[in-house]
Amino acid sequence: MAQEAARRFAMVAGEASGDLLAGLLLDGLQARWPGVPAVGIGGPQMLARGFRSWWPQEKLAVRGYVEVLRHYPEIAGIRRQLKARLLEEGAEIFIGVDAPDFNLDLEAGLRERGMKTAHFVCPSIWAWRPERVHKLRAAADHVLCIFPFEPALLAKNGIPASYVGHPVANVIPMMPDRVAARTALGLPLDAPVVALLPGSRRSELRYLARRFFDAAALMQQAQPALRFVLPTLPSLRAEIDRMLVASGMQGRVQVLEGRSHAALAACDVTLIASGTATLEAALFKRPMVIAYNMNAMSWALMRRKQLQPWVGLPNILCGDFVVPELIQEAATPPALAEATLAWLASPDKVHALQQRFDALHAELQRDTPTLCADAIQKVLEG
Structure with a gap:
C-alpha cells in the first residue's frame, strides 16, 4: 500500500476528444490504484475525476501546420515547463493521450531521463x-491502441x-434512445433534426462554422420544419x-x-467536421456528411502525406465511402446542404448504413478501462 500511495500518474490530453478518452482511462487507473x-x-x-491540470487544455487545442506555427512559441514553452516540473516533482509514468505533435517529443524526453511512458491512441x-512510427518507437514503452x-x-x-477497444464504444449504447434525447433537449419528436458539429477548436470554427450555418440556412429554406442543434x-x-448572428x-x-452525445442521439443526420466526433456519430448509428476546411498551405502539406483515399474515420474503418466527404473547396454551403438533405430522403440507405455501423460498434466494444489498467500495470512492473 505504501508503494501504491507513492505513485503519481502524469497525463496530457490536448483536446476535447482526448479528454473523453483520458477520462475513461482514469476510471481504469483509479479502480486499479x-x-x-x-x-x-x-x-x-x-477534472471531474479529480485530475489536477497545471495549464488549461484549450492552450493545446490548435490544428493545422500554419495554425500550430502561429501558436508554437507558447505551446513549446508549456511543454518545456511541464517536462521540467515532472522531472523535478516525479511521476511513475507519463501517459500521453493523443495529441502526438505535443506528446511524443515530451514522452521521448521523459523516457530518456528514466520515466516510464505510454501513449494512448496510436498515431494514424x-x-x-x-x-511517425520512428518517433513513436523512441517515445513510448507501450502503446494503447483503439483499433x-x-x-x-x-x-x-x-x-x-495492446488493443484496448475504443472507449467511446462502451459509452454509447448499441441502440441510442432518440425519443429520450429529444425530450431532454426539448425537441419535437416528429420534426427532422440536424446536428451541426463544426469542431471543438477555434481554428476549425474559423474555417467551418460559417459554412455550416450558411448550409443550415439553405436546408431550412428547402425544409422549413427542420430543427438544428449545435453542441x-x-x-x-x-x-x-x-457567427450565428452574422449568418x-x-x-x-x-x-x-x-x-454532444445528446445532440447525436437526438438527430436524424449530422453535418460534422472530420475528426473523432465522426466515429461517435457512427456509433450513434447516424448518417452524416463529413466536411473539413483548413488553411490552404496546411491542407497542401497534409494531403501530400495522405496514404488512404478517405479522411473520415467511419470511411477509413469501413474501407469505403459509406458517408460523403466534402473537403476544402468541395465544402461549399450548397454542396453541404444537398448532401445532408439527401440522407433525409433516403431511408433505405440510412438503414443499410446503420447495419454497417452496428458491426463496427460490436468490433470496437471492449472493457477499455480494465484493459488500459492491465497494460499500464505491465509497464510499471516491467
Missing part, C-alpha cells in the same frame, strides 16, 4: 505520416502495444453566437454547452 493522484494537462472529463501512421488492426502493425516496427464547448459559446441563423440553431 484507488487514490493515486494524476496531474498534467486535461479537460473537464478529467496507417493513414498519413508513416514516418484492432494497430498492434500487429506496431509489432512489425518493434513497438509493444459546443462553453469557452467557444461567445464565438459561436457571434442570420441566431435563434434558429439551438446551441448546447457540451451535450
Whole structure:
C-alpha cells in the first residue's frame, strides 16, 4: 500500500476528444490504484475525476501546420515547463493521450531521463505520416491502441502495444434512445433534426462554422420544419453566437454547452467536421456528411502525406465511402446542404448504413478501462 500511495500518474490530453478518452482511462487507473493522484494537462472529463491540470487544455487545442506555427512559441514553452516540473516533482509514468505533435517529443524526453511512458491512441501512421512510427518507437514503452488492426502493425516496427477497444464504444449504447434525447433537449419528436458539429477548436470554427450555418440556412429554406442543434464547448459559446448572428441563423440553431452525445442521439443526420466526433456519430448509428476546411498551405502539406483515399474515420474503418466527404473547396454551403438533405430522403440507405455501423460498434466494444489498467500495470512492473 505504501508503494501504491507513492505513485503519481502524469497525463496530457490536448483536446476535447482526448479528454473523453483520458477520462475513461482514469476510471481504469483509479479502480486499479484507488487514490493515486494524476496531474498534467486535461479537460473537464478529467477534472471531474479529480485530475489536477497545471495549464488549461484549450492552450493545446490548435490544428493545422500554419495554425500550430502561429501558436508554437507558447505551446513549446508549456511543454518545456511541464517536462521540467515532472522531472523535478516525479511521476511513475507519463501517459500521453493523443495529441502526438505535443506528446511524443515530451514522452521521448521523459523516457530518456528514466520515466516510464505510454501513449494512448496510436498515431494514424496507417493513414498519413508513416514516418511517425520512428518517433513513436523512441517515445513510448507501450502503446494503447483503439483499433484492432494497430498492434500487429506496431509489432512489425518493434513497438509493444495492446488493443484496448475504443472507449467511446462502451459509452454509447448499441441502440441510442432518440425519443429520450429529444425530450431532454426539448425537441419535437416528429420534426427532422440536424446536428451541426463544426469542431471543438477555434481554428476549425474559423474555417467551418460559417459554412455550416450558411448550409443550415439553405436546408431550412428547402425544409422549413427542420430543427438544428449545435453542441459546443462553453469557452467557444461567445464565438459561436457571434457567427450565428452574422449568418442570420441566431435563434434558429439551438446551441448546447457540451451535450454532444445528446445532440447525436437526438438527430436524424449530422453535418460534422472530420475528426473523432465522426466515429461517435457512427456509433450513434447516424448518417452524416463529413466536411473539413483548413488553411490552404496546411491542407497542401497534409494531403501530400495522405496514404488512404478517405479522411473520415467511419470511411477509413469501413474501407469505403459509406458517408460523403466534402473537403476544402468541395465544402461549399450548397454542396453541404444537398448532401445532408439527401440522407433525409433516403431511408433505405440510412438503414443499410446503420447495419454497417452496428458491426463496427460490436468490433470496437471492449472493457477499455480494465484493459488500459492491465497494460499500464505491465509497464510499471516491467
